[in-house]
Amino acid sequence: MNEEAKQEKFQKRIDNGEKIEPKDWMPDRYRKQLTRMMSQHAHSEIVGMLPEGNWITRAPSLRRKMILLSKVQDEAGHGLYLYSATETLGTSRQKVIDDLLNERAKYSSIFNYPTLSWADVAVIGWLVDGAAIINQTMLARSSYGPYSRAMVRICKEESFHKKQGYEMVATMADGTPEQQDMIQDAVNRWWWPTLMMFGPHDADSPNSAELIKWGVKSKTNDELRQSFVDRHVQEAHTVGLELPDPDLKFNEETGHWEFGEIDWDEFWNVVKGNGPMNRERVNARREAHENGKWVREAAEEYARKKRLSKEKAS
Amino acid sequence: MSEKNDTESNDTQWPLWEVFTQPKDGKPHEHAGSLHAPDAEMALENARDVYSRRNEATSIWVVPSDQITASSPEDSGPFFDPANDKPYRHPQFYSVPRAAKRRS
DSSP, rough: OOHHHHHHHHHHHHTOOOBBBBBBOOHHHHHHHHHHHHHHHHHHHHHHHHHHTGGGGOOOSSHHHHHHHHHHHHHHHHHHHHHHHHHHOOOOHHHHHHHHHHSSSOOGGGGGGGGHHHHHHHHIIIIIIHHHHHHEEETTOOBBBBHHHHHHHHHHHHHHHHHHHHHHHHHHHHHHHHHHHHHHHHHHHHHHHHTTTTTOOOOTOOOOOOOOTTTTTTSOOHHHHHHHHHHHHHHHHHOOOSSSOOOOOOEETEEEEEEEOOOOOHHHHHIIIIIIHHHHHHHHHHHHHHHTTHHHHHHHHHHHHHHHHHHHHO | OOOTTOOTTTTTOOOOEEEEEETTSSOOEEEEEEOSSHHHHHHHHHHHHHHHHHHHEEEEEEEEEOOOOOOOGGHHHHHGGGGOOHHHHHGGGOEEEEEEEHHH
């Protein structure tokens, strides 16, 4: 079969809603785009541990500390599901990690903002994980089998992340005036960066059309962003919080919340590596990788010695 | 690691293992995903931490990925077609008297 016929057959499988598995034929570009997207997603989970990890030692109670530890551990797990799924496309773990450490690969820009107070932990769970759920629920239907299966697993765990965040948001919004100020301040700082998580407008998103054609995504950036806004405006108002957007208003006709324009200069600036925490995040990952090296070596050596003594005994 | 330098080529991140979990007693083991580990024992421990943080497994198998032989998608047509022309292997192939049907 020639390349063109293979492409056609592949597209037909996608259109039929079939899942593509690692050993199936796929266009080079499908493999390349998925490798890029899935490894970015994996990196986001791993880098995403840093802003929240920053607050583990200063959690206000043992209950909150256990919850946060567990959430951050989940993010590590999500990173591992996704690294494994990425590997099925034929790129080694080592290469994917090298790409992150040497800044050839990106991760979600949201993690390049600092967590300035404990209220940020609450708002990240509510807004950032809330946005992630909307994106990942769609990706659970993705055409690539291993990606889709990893997403199903992640979505199940992500709802705990959002709920613990919203519970904290509600508690602080109902607390002392200081707590109320703290949570409102965190919402003011995180609202716009969270809206940016869904990426550029459809017209400015070169990858979108192709990813939709291939069944990797089934909704556009703007559609996902709208469903995020509709859900979270409601949740903000329920607990008496304001959102920092004077243009926010409900459109009776469409049934959707209309919102103001995102500061795209800020978005591209952070994507290009000039956000408040870009340097710090990459350095933290490099340090962790370097400091973990002796552990990887020691475990390998331990395994080797155990194998040797087993061989000797038999 | 110096900036812009890739990790050393012998820093392999350990061999790859496939993980199979049994969700409940009496159920078959199912593929859960994969992970890296230096040996089988550590692969099992990693599998518990990665794939069973919420009691998703009552039993776990780990298998070195390179030890799995899989059928190839290109040959799946001729490979599976011996089953295609044998409808008599299904109960729907047979007709039985109505009276007997009603009783079952």
